[in-house]
Amino acid sequence: MNWFVATFGSSIGKKLLMAVTGLCFIGFLTGHLAGNLTIYAGGDAFNSYAEHLHALEPFLTVVEIALLSLAIIHIVTGLWLFWQNLKARPNRYAVNKWAGGRTIGSATMPYTGVLILAFVIFHLLNFSFVDKTNTTIWQIVSTAFANPLYVLLYIAAIVVVAFHVRHGLWSLFQTLGANHPKYMPFIFKASIVVSLIFGIGFGLLPLYVSLFA
Amino acid sequence: MKLDAKIPGGPIAEKWDRHRFELKLVNPANKRKFNIIVVGTGLAGGSAAASLAELGYYVKSFCIQDTPRRAHSIAAQGGINAAKNYANDGDSIWRLFYDTVKGGDFRAREANVYRLAQISNNIIDQCVAQGVPFARDYGGLLANRSFGGAQVSRTFYARGQTGQQLLLGAYSALNRQIAEGRVEMFPRREMLDLVIVDGKARGIVARNLITGESERHVADAVVLCTGGYGNVYFLSTNAMACNVTATHRAYKRGAYFGNPCFTQIHPTCIPVHGDTQSKLTLMSESLRNDGRVWVPKQKGDTRAPSQIPEDERDYYLERKYPSFGNLVPRDVASRNAKDQCDAGKGVGETGLAVYLDFADAIKRDGQDVIEQKYGNLFQMYEKITAQNPYETPMMIYPAVHYTMGGLWVDYNLMSTIDGLFVLGEANFSDHGANRLGASALMQGLADGYFVLPYTIGGYLTGTDLQPVSTSHAAFEASEQLITAQVDKLLSIQGKRTVDDFHRTLGLIMWDYCGMSRNDEGLNKARQKIQELRGEFWENVLVPGQGSDFNQSLERAGRVADFLEFAELMIIDALERRESCGGHFNEAFQTQENEALRDDDNCSYVSAWEYQGIDAEPVLHKEPLEFENVKLAQRSYK
Amino acid sequence: MTKNINLTLKVWRQKNSSAAGNFERLEAKDISTDMSFLEMLDIINEKLTLEGKEPIAFDHDCREGICGQCGSVINGRPHGPEKGTTLCQLHMRHFADGDELVIEPFRARAFKVVKDLAVDRSPLDQLIQAGGYISANTGAAPDANALPISKETAEMAFDAAACIGCGACIAACPNASAMLFIGAKVSHLNLLPQGKSEADKRTLGMVRKMDTLGFGNCTNERECEAECPKEISITNIARLNRGFIKASLFSSEK
Numbered sequence A: 001m002n003w004f005v006a007t008f009g010s011s012i013g014k015k016l017l018m019a020v021t022g023l024c025f026i027g028f029l030t031g032h033l034a035g036n037l038t039i040y041a042g043g044d045a046f047n048s049y050a051e052h053l054h055a056l057e058p059f060l061t062v063v064e065i066a067l068l069s070l071a072i073i074h075i076v077t078g079l080w081l082f083w084q085n086l087k088a089r090p091n092r093y094a095v096n097k098w099a100g101g102r103t104i105g106s107a108t109m110p111y112t113g114v115l116i117l118a119f120v121i122f123h124l125l126n127f128s129f130v131d132k133t134n135t136t137i138w139q140i141v142s143t144a145f146a147n148p149l150y151v152l153l154y155i156a157a158i159v160v161v162a163f164h165v166r167h168g169l170w171s172l173f174q175t176l177g178a179n180h181p182k183y184m185p186f187i188f189k190a191s192i193v194v195s196l197i198f199g200i201g202f203g204l205l206p207l208y209v210s211l212f213a
Numbered sequence B: 001m002k003l004d005a006k007i008p009g010g011p012i013a014e015k016w017d018r019h020r021f022e023l024k025l026v027n028p029a030n031k032r033k034f035n036i037i038v039v040g041t042g043l044a045g046g047s048a049a050a051s052l053a054e055l056g057y058y059v060k061s062f063c064i065q066d067t068p069r070r071a072h073s074i075a076a077q078g079g080i081n082a083a084k085n086y087a088n089d090g091d092s093i094w095r096l097f098y099d100t101v102k103g104g105d106f107r108a109r110e111a112n113v114y115r116l117a118q119i120s121n122n123i124i125d126q127c128v129a130q131g132v133p134f135a136r137d138y139g140g141l142l143a144n145r146s147f148g149g150a151q152v153s154r155t156f157y158a159r160g161q162t163g164q165q166l167l168l169g170a171y172s173a174l175n176r177q178i179a180e181g182r183v184e185m186f187p188r189r190e191m192l193d194l195v196i197v198d199g200k201a202r203g204i205v206a207r208n209l210i211t212g213e214s215e216r217h218v219a220d221a222v223v224l225c226t227g228g229y230g231n232v233y234f235l236s237t238n239a240m241a242c243n244v245t246a247t248h249r250a251y252k253r254g255a256y257f258g259n260p261c262f263t264q265i266h267p268t269c270i271p272v273h274g275d276t277q278s279k280l281t282l283m284s285e286s287l288r289n290d291g292r293v294w295v296p297k298q299k300g301d302t303r304a305p306s307q308i309p310e311d312e313r314d315y316y317l318e319r320k321y322p323s324f325g326n327l328v329p330r331d332v333a334s335r336n337a338k339d340q341c342d343a344g345k346g347v348g349e350t351g352l353a354v355y356l357d358f359a360d361a362i363k364r365d366g367q368d369v370i371e372q373k374y375g376n377l378f379q380m381y382e383k384i385t386a387q388n389p390y391e392t393p394m395m396i397y398p399a400v401h402y403t404m405g406g407l408w409v410d411y412n413l414m415s416t417i418d419g420l421f422v423l424g425e426a427n428f429s430d431h432g433a434n435r436l437g438a439s440a441l442m443q444g445l446a447d448g449y450f451v452l453p454y455t456i457g458g459y460l461t462g463t464d465l466q467p468v469s470t471s472h473a474a475f476e477a478s479e480q481l482i483t484a485q486v487d488k489l490l491s492i493q494g495k496r497t498v499d500d501f502h503r504t505l506g507l508i509m510w511d512y513c514g515m516s517r518n519d520e521g522l523n524k525a526r527q528k529i530q531e532l533r534g535e536f537w538e539n540v541l542v543p544g545q546g547s548d549f550n551q552s553l554e555r556a557g558r559v560a561d562f563l564e565f566a567e568l569m570i571i572d573a574l575e576r577r578e579s580c581g582g583h584f585n586e587a588f589q590t591q592e593n594e595a596l597r598d599d600d601n602c603s604y605v606s607a608w609e610y611q612g613i614d615a616e617p618v619l620h621k622e623p624l625e626f627e628n629v630k631l632a633q634r635s636y637k
Numbered sequence C: 001m002t003k004n005i006n007l008t009l010k011v012w013r014q015k016n017s018s019a020a021g022n023f024e025r026l027e028a029k030d031i032s033t034d035m036s037f038l039e040m041l042d043i044i045n046e047k048l049t050l051e052g053k054e055p056i057a058f059d060h061d062c063r064e065g066i067c068g069q070c071g072s073v074i075n076g077r078p079h080g081p082e083k084g085t086t087l088c089q090l091h092m093r094h095f096a097d098g099d100e101l102v103i104e105p106f107r108a109r110a111f112k113v114v115k116d117l118a119v120d121r122s123p124l125d126q127l128i129q130a131g132g133y134i135s136a137n138t139g140a141a142p143d144a145n146a147l148p149i150s151k152e153t154a155e156m157a158f159d160a161a162a163c164i165g166c167g168a169c170i171a172a173c174p175n176a177s178a179m180l181f182i183g184a185k186v187s188h189l190n191l192l193p194q195g196k197s198e199a200d201k202r203t204l205g206m207v208r209k210m211d212t213l214g215f216g217n218c219t220n221e222r223e224c225e226a227e228c229p230k231e232i233s234i235t236n237i238a239r240l241n242r243g244f245i246k247a248s249l250f251s252s253e254k
């Protein structure tokens, strides 16, 4: 097992962990978004989607445990990297300037990451870990988004996610070694497009619910 | 002492093989008992240290820079010669040998040059095996170009960065040995003295440039690969740290100095732009393959180049040398540029420049082709001068570039001090009075990879080497000398900075011991140098302390040595009663103002023996015999 | 067009690696725009010397942009504001009269300040020692043309080999990571057929060494590529990553 520790304990290994878990989350977000789109079809459709999803037990629990493990890996590794990177330059520059490589997304990854974590906990507390015996998910959601504060908070959180994805997506290809002059420009643009899709797709939902439900 | 070059007998083509067979071998088990000091990590030093360590010797390697990879060899642009004849254009070992001897104006030792040509092919093989990315053709085989006026394509190149790539090869080999513990690396060290015990070189004293401490190192042999002394002129294409200190101090310890006045002035450099300039930049010689050199026909013509019509331009190289044209050897091209400027036809703000024009080449081949060939050079030119050479002709002027002179060595590369070997530009050996393009890289690597590893073994087995410790009186004395000098430099606290002295010395050398020389000027220069040296030791201002990273103090030591060494160059220039290659004495010229050699009386290497700072050095002559090449007046008409 | 400008400099002064440093304000008067940045520092140093003060220590050697010895951070930009240019090749015509320049050393845990603007970049040598070579003893090489290398491969290897080891990538990286430096070396050697037999060993060796020397981790910020004076591409980092996956998971290399 020595090689295993040596591999995933190394700087590139840790980045690989970030990349692979990140890729899973992008997959998850894609599925999540697809499911949530049923909201546009009205409360019933959304409820039935939720029911179908829950019919998948125990598979769902497995997925949840997997997501949780991935999250732990992503978060712990991310913090570890952040800590090491902070230590790598004990004396900071008096003047900091970007030369055109960094983006807002890349520069804020650790911070957007922490915000997303907070948001996910909040989101789970709101919509997942609630007693649903007497109510449907649609009711919970529409009640929540009746409050404009909730809407704002969710939209803000989604913007943060979008920035995280915008850097995370192309970056994971780079980390996995898939950078080629022929298709990297495409991947780079695709990560902007995907982050926009996530941003708009998820971001409009609370608005839609609050305005039309 | 009689100079013995130890040239092996037999036909020239067999000398090296025979010699290698005759050299005694060191028992492999004994090799690790021998300590060898290699000073310098350029092509010569890097390759030598790595190869010696591979053989099993224990090596200590020193350099001034913060890492061995930055030695001045890194800056070489054009390429490296080899007699591979891959181009099938009639090249051979013999032709490379012949061209090099002729290019050197018949002042090099035949046997050495022949060996160099033989080894040239192994160098290319070795470098490719190390991963040096030489230019290749579409078929994947190595590409060649013609360079420096050679009429065959024998130059291997790596874009405009051949020196860099070759040095990184040697540096990587060196690092492999460091990792294996066979080489101990001492960067940011400056060798300040050679230590001799029982008549043999047995160590050095070096200054740790960060802490200022003196460090003593014992060895069984010392190898100097410390490069050339072009910076005696202050302005040159050499890197800022290039110096004569190591070789000069070895000279003061008894090693003879060979041909100190043979310096090479390169014709295509970016002209000086003001009096605050710190160094000059070379524009690769390959530019002369397509660029046409010209000046206005009329004196003091200040029109922009585009305003000067064709028939008012003088393409003087094409006019004077119809067969070689713009491709005449460096010494000839440089001297002609100077003549034009002296005649008042120079261009640019200072009048010290000539045009190198690509308009015709661009018209003929298209801008694409020119860009492909010289893109990076044009870009570099534009960066420095803010002028676009695609639109307006480049301005160039000659600059000091290389020093053919160096410590005298025999066929084994050993100096007149037993156990002191000298490699690369630091020795005098293979280029005679003028070096051909792309042959310095070849010589540095030949010396380090393929010559020294054999010859040093012969010395070590054949010599009785008693153990020596760093507390030996000779080390003690050296260190005291160094400390005294450092203290003295710091205590003067005069009014002129080190650079100020260096600049003044440079101007004297450039004016009187540069592209063309005469006895009157040389004598005047000698006196001026003596005066300047006197003033230096009374009026130099060196700030800071000795126990510190003190770059002014470093430079002060080097300039102090240049101030002594410059005089030796003058003495040598005065002594040689002929013109040859880079040494052009106006009293000796043909009717067409070409260098006029005196083969009957001057076919010798001058090797100078130190006698004290103010005493005349003693000249020893090593006669040069030419059995294989025919002495002839070089003609490029 | 040559003209003269006046500048205000704030230069980092630090006696040695253990001393604390601070900025010193200096006036640079009458600086010709034809001068290089280092020549401007030369002038300041001459002046400081004559005033009986200590000149600014800074590293440099070739002044042609090839040795990699120069480099400081000018207003937050390693090697200054010009793209693809080392500090020694940066000319003063890129600055305007009255500009204020903050000049700092390359900063990273792995690079200790030697004095003022000079830093110790020996960790880069240690990285090379960990595998940045091809093991070919002198004399053992076959004929240079025995192994053809496609022009494309040779060119790619060259693009990576052009690294001058200046360390600006590390200075520019928000994480002080050395990935561009080792990515370039691993790419140069692993791309060539001569370097393939040691490819896995080299990749693992260099990455592991990097991790012990106090460099940070790459987070794909691309600042290295943007600041590298030789414009080395981060595709070399991707190639390193690829090589690392292969060497770690699919080779027998330990």
Ligand SMILES: Cc1cc2nc3c(=O)[nH]c(=O)nc-3n(C[C@H](O)[C@H](O)[C@H](O)COP(=O)(O)OP(=O)(O)OC[C@H]3O[C@@H](n4cnc5c(N)ncnc54)[C@H](O)[C@@H]3O)c2cc1C
Residues within 6 Å of the ligand: B039, B040, B041, B042, B043, B044, B045, B062, B063, B064, B065, B068, B070, B071, B072, B073, B074, B075, B076, B077, B078, B079, B080, B162, B163, B189, B190, B191, B192, B225, B226, B227, B228, B237, B238, B239, B242, B243, B245, B246, B282, B401, B402, B423, B424, B425, B426, B437, B438, B439, B440, B441, B442, B444
């Ligand atoms: C701009 C330029 C372009 C060139 N282009 C070409 C070309 O295209 N083809 C060609 O064949 N030649 C070329 N040359 C010439 C060639 O580059 C040099 O002659 C050659 O590289 C010298 O190598 P070297 O190993 O002898 O010395 P260097 O590379 O100069 O190395 C000297 C070493 O000695 C060390 N050193 C010096 N003094 C001391 C001391 N006192 N203590 C400790 N260490 C010391 C230095 O730190 C350095 O490591 C060019 C030269 C210049 C200036």
Ligand code: SF4
Residues within 6 Å of the ligand: C162, C163, C164, C165, C166, C167, C168, C169, C170, C180, C181, C184, C224, C227, C228, C229, C230, C231, C232
């Ligand atoms: S990769 Fe670029 S910035 Fe980094 S050391 Fe090499 S040349 Fe300098």
Ligand code: FES
Residues within 6 Å of the ligand: C059, C060, C061, C062, C063, C064, C065, C066, C067, C068, C069, C070, C071, C086, C087, C088, C089
């Ligand atoms: S001094 Fe050599 S790269 Fe700047």
